[in-house]
Amino acid sequence: MIRVRIDDKHFGEAQVLGRVHFDIAPGECVALVGPSGIGKSTVLRILAGTDEAFSGHVDRPDRMAVVFQEPTLLPWRSVLQNLTLVHPDLGTAGARAALDRVGLSGKETLFPGQLSLGQQRRLALARGFATPPDLLIMDEPFASLDPETAERMLALTESLMATTRPATLFVTHDRAEAERLADRILRLDGTPATLGDLT
Structure with a gap:
């Protein structure tokens, strides 16, 4: 509780x-x-x-996981790295699976600035839920x-x-x-x- x-x-x-x-x-x-x-x-x-x-x-x-209104992403890291740096136990395969769950499969090598606001929010959700x-x-x-x-x-x-x-x-x-x-x-x-x- x-x-x-x-x-x-x-x-x-x-x-x-x-x-x-x-x-x-x-x-x-x-x-x-x-x-x-x-x-x-x-x-x-x-x-x-x-x-x-x-x-x-x-x-x-x-x-705990916190999802903010403004996605708190690392702009100098790729989409995949934004997950694996926060959740190192995921590994590449686990991070790819987490991205797939939020519809970001194929975006692994992009940087946050190359994503739309909606995609950035999805990445923030993936990071929040990657380790339940x-x-x-x-x-x-x-x-x-x-x-x-x-x-x-x-x-x-x-x-x-x-x-x-x-x-x-x-x-x-x-x-x-x-x-x-x-x-x-x-x-x-x-x-x-x-x-x-x-x-």
Whole structure:
């Protein structure tokens, strides 16, 4: 069970989160929705362990994968190397299989800059799922895509999640995406005095 217990989060003097408490069961997908600037990505960073300056605690597994809105790829490495450097145990054959699952077979020697945004997002998904994670964190992974590409990405993500069943926190501003992928939807909102209250 993944447990998030955020009691307070400040950036300097500004409070950005109040009480945010929730759990994610193994295999469950939880969508976190809310208006822009309310603190959704801050919750994500705290869960991922990249922001530890908060009051509270988080229980998370060691084996995690994070898929960001902007694909965090190594531009000077090939598509294949972007997988094998992060997952050295995969080997070339395993990396090729992971690329095939996301429709990037034949793109192994290209560099990220030679891929479309949709292909870069697929590569980021391949990297996230190459070694099945216990916890998957996705931050607006379908934003800025045209409707046809977004639909293909949603279908691909559904398929990968159904196969691996990680516990998932999915941050989105799109209610339809949340309803399609998530088992449960949490809304983050608040007032100026208690920003981001959620229980």
